[in-house]
Amino acid sequence: MKTIGFIGSGNMGKAMIGGIVKSGLLTPNQITVSDLNKAALESVYNEFGVNTTTESREVVKDSDIIIVAVKPNIYDIVLEQVKDLIDTNKIIVTIAAGKTISSIESIIGSDKKIIRTMPNTPALVNEGMTAICKNKNITDEELEMIKSIFESFGEAEIVGEYLIDSVIGASGSAPAYVFMFIEAIADAAVIGGMPRAQAYKFAAQAVMGSAKMVIETGKHPGELKDMVCSPGGTTIEAVRVLEEEGFRASVIKSVVACMDKSKEMSK
Numbered sequence: 004m005k006t007i008g009f010i011g012s013g014n015m016g017k018a019m020i021g022g023i024v025k026s027g028l029l030t031p032n033q034i035t036v037s038d039l040n041k042a043a044l045e046s047v048y049n050e051f052g053v054n055t056t057t058e059s060r061e062v063v064k065d066s067d068i069i070i071v072a073v074k075p076n077i078y079d080i081v082l083e084q085v086k087d088l089i090d091t092n093k094i095i096v097t098i099a100a101g102k103t104i105s106s107i108e109s110i111i112g113s114d115k116k117i118i119r120t121m122p123n124t125p126a127l128v129n130e131g132m133t134a135i136c137k138n139k140n141i142t143d144e145e146l147e148m149i150k151s152i153f154e155s156f157g158e159a160e161i162v163g164e165y166l167i168d169s170v171i172g173a174s175g176s177a178p179a180y181v182f183m184f185i186e187a188i189a190d191a192a193v194i195g196g197m198p199r200a201q202a203y204k205f206a207a208q209a210v211m212g213s214a215k216m217v218i219e220t221g222k223h224p225g226e227l228k229d230m231v232c233s234p235g236g237t238t239i240e241a242v243r244v245l246e247e248e249g250f251r252a253s254v255i256k257s258v259v260a261c262m263d264k265s266k267e268m269s270k
């Protein structure tokens with residue numbers, strides 16, 4: 004495996020660095036990370052032992068694959084600062100909402116190798132979900148190699164770039180709404196008298212187990228829901244209230260708002 008550099012080690016950068024190091028796909032000395040925030044660098048150094056620098060240009064010089072993990076609004080600035088060091092052998096990997104492949108090509112050149120991805124923070128616990136797309140300069144072999152990096156901390160699928168807005172809604176941003184769901188279930192359990200820490204454990208394990216059932220049984224989520232609802236029982240009462248309160252409509256509306264924002268950021 005080649006050397007990997009990260010420009011930015013915030014929430015998403017750190018989750019990916021942690022995922023790669025814990026998987027053993029690369030050793031920490033094959034990874035170089037830059038950040039302007041020294042506390043962020045200290046944190047990745049102390050936890051994962053990777054090389055750190057405050058200079059993004061060092062990252063580009065030292066790495067075959069460069070993952071740009073800064074906020075979308077400073078992507079262009081960072082790329083302008085390092086673009087003279089990006090040759091046609093290096094692979095630039097983006098993870099930002101709203102950064103299309105063509106917008107990156109317009110800064111660093113359409114002759115450069117560019118991969119656009121959308122990961123999510125469960126990468127930190129090896130349960131990430133990443134979508135990957137590429138520009139014309141990436142070979143099939145390189146695409147597979149990049150996919151294997153993202154698979155080192157979860158699942159990864161190659162998609163057409165037109166699907167990226169849906170990916171952000173379904174997996175990139177989704178952990179936030181799932182955490183809200185877990186928090187809300189736990190709040191109710193606390194009302195019932197359960198200690199808070201225990202409530203988070205019960206709610207989170209129920210969400211994780213349910214997600215696993217969807218993936219492993221291949222059954223329709225509605226069928227799995229029906230299996231929980233005993234006639235005249237407790238669950239169907241909760242389902243009735245969720246429907247009355249517009250639970251599914253509210254989730255659909257929220258995720259569409261997320262996708263719309265992604266489209267707007269891509270303009």
Ligand SMILES: NC(=O)C1=CN([C@@H]2O[C@H](COP(=O)(O)OP(=O)(O)OC[C@H]3O[C@@H](n4cnc5c(N)ncnc54)[C@H](O)[C@@H]3O)[C@@H](O)[C@H]2O)C=CC1
Pocket residue numbers: 010011012013014015016037038039040043059072073074075077081098099100121122123124175176
């Ligand atoms: N947080 C998430 O769940 C996900 C985030 N993303 C994408 O990841 C990117 C980063 O998001 P977060 O990690 O949430 O942001 P963040 O704010 O946690 O991290 C960004 C990091 O970049 C650093 N930084 C700023 N300017 C820099 C520069 N010039 N050179 C080097 N480092 C610099 C900051 O100090 C910070 O540590 C965004 O583009 C976002 O769209 C994608 C999928 C999921």
Ligand SMILES: O=C(O)[C@@H]1CCC=N1
Pocket residue numbers: 099100171175176
């Ligand atoms: O909130 C955001 O814009 C980023 C993209 C997906 C998750 N976080």
